[in-house]
Amino acid sequence: MYKYDNYDQQMVDARVEEFRDQARRRLEGKLTEDQFKPLRLMNGLYLQLHAYMLRVAIPYGTLNGEQMTALANIADKYDRGYGHFTTRQNLQYNWIKLEDAADILADLAKVEMHAIQTSGNCIRNISSDHFAGAAQDELVDPRPYAELLRQWSSFHPEFTYLPRKFKICVIASEKDRAAMRLHDIGIQIVQQDGEIGARFFVGGGMGRTPMIAPMIRDFVPLDQLITYAEACLRVYNRYGRRDNKYKARIKILVHELGKDEYTRQVEEEFAHMLDQGVEPPREELERLKPFFADPTFEDGAKTVDRSDPDFALWVDRNTHRHKNDAYVSAVISLKPVAGIPGDATGDQMRVMANLAQQYSFDELRIMHTQNVVLPHVKIADLHALWTQLDAADLGAPNMDTIEDMIACPGLDYCALANARSIPLAQRISEKFDASGKTEKLGELKLKISGCINACGHHHAGHIGILGVDKKGVENYQLSLGGSEAEDVSLAKITGPGFTEDGVIEAVETVTDVYLAQKQGEERFLDTYRRIGMAPFKEALYD
């Protein structure tokens, strides 16, 4: 994985000291909250319901054991012994004191981490495929391109005050495991006539106006990648709305201009920029690639002993095919039955760090589904790994099942939320686990957001739940048919909302419809697409 050079380290260290001074001045009353707020947000420090919240960037979700251990130590020393992994492949601490914030950033900097650009109207953490560099089906490892984009977008002076926040995703396989087309810019690394290049999708996103990004260019040569991205941003920065934050995202601009006109303007800007030296030298990309080189894989067993049914179930559900057939990527579920999705204690983080060092070439990945991946695990080591995970309550065999739901922090933590998300996740997980129905349902992606900002990706859920405020009472809208994958689609609302108890019953009802109507190996989403909304509505409301 990427290692900081002196310049990277100096930038991050300088930023820590700059923030230390800003926080000191705030505490001494030399800065008002209005003056300080944009400064703290630029360093990932929010004020949430119960305390300050710090969001730490995990670039494209990749980190090593030392970094995970540092996150654990911060959780224990400065927070309340846990952290929350997010749908942006980041980590959030919920109980931070302003007087500790600079010390935390200093601790992060010691392990090449920071919280820069995890808030504000700038280019946020670049996200990517959590199986990057390991997946059998990828064209190349997308992370060198993500790292190039990270370096380009860090402290980019032109894009520090965009009309609104901006999210970029890079993948390199036909299978989309990163919700690529639901980003402001989604980049797919592709091959054309033997040459590697980038396909650009622009103007996707969730939030109050969900949109799927249309493709605006099917191939950009690698030596023009940054220039093209910059052209996309420039057109947005120039014409994106600044008068209304709800219409300020690039998806609104692309929608209002129309894909063709937006593309025309980008191409015009791109042509203008091509001879201006915007593109970093190709050598820079080549310099980055060795950081992401394959570890030295060894030959080994290709199968496991399946005599332990619990272990066999975990292998079936929580491992992913690796490009080396003696290895798999192992998914560590942060969704124990009735647990809080995405939360891990400091002790659990240390267990994961140690297991990464022991079994996965010291690498971990954070999934946007709020789980953790050990990307390169020898099949021969799987049983030993699973045994240790299980002992740490990290062995839930539920990847991509209804119990593996995404849930935002919701009204239990978030100042923007209208309703609680986590209690729904807990109750649904408990209910389906107890009934044994999870197995019958197979792949079923449930996503829960506590407000219209859609941090819980409810628009992209096979089943989505959105919490709303109905005259001061929590109410929940149900939606069906979304997908964040390569078969991307936006979920549609079933009808009137439900109470907390009602929406849990409603989830059960729609899964009953699916099981009754399912043909062959259809997933819930396939059945929904075949039979449409009507049978589900009938069961829910008639």
Next chain:
Amino acid sequence: MKVLTGNDLKTGDVTWWTGTSWSRDVNDAADVGERGAEILAREEAARRVNVPYLIEAERTENGVRPAHIKDRVRAVGPTVRPDLTLNPQNPEALDWVI
């Protein structure tokens, strides 16, 4: 009644205006009547509280109950982590939020 709430500047803890200072216990909250804006400006300037705001609440036989669920969650703590609330010995107290 109208009460003032905010977060402690240094710690971020949820606090409630008692009439003379700030308390972490919502039951200590004082009715500020029409003086909310004046107190709010003064206290923010004194850097004792961050982003204070005025809310509606009701004094009940069980104490002060903010009108909106968001402020009831703030008053108690996350409903999904009884151990992190102000009254971890009494998880049933979370029922008050709903």
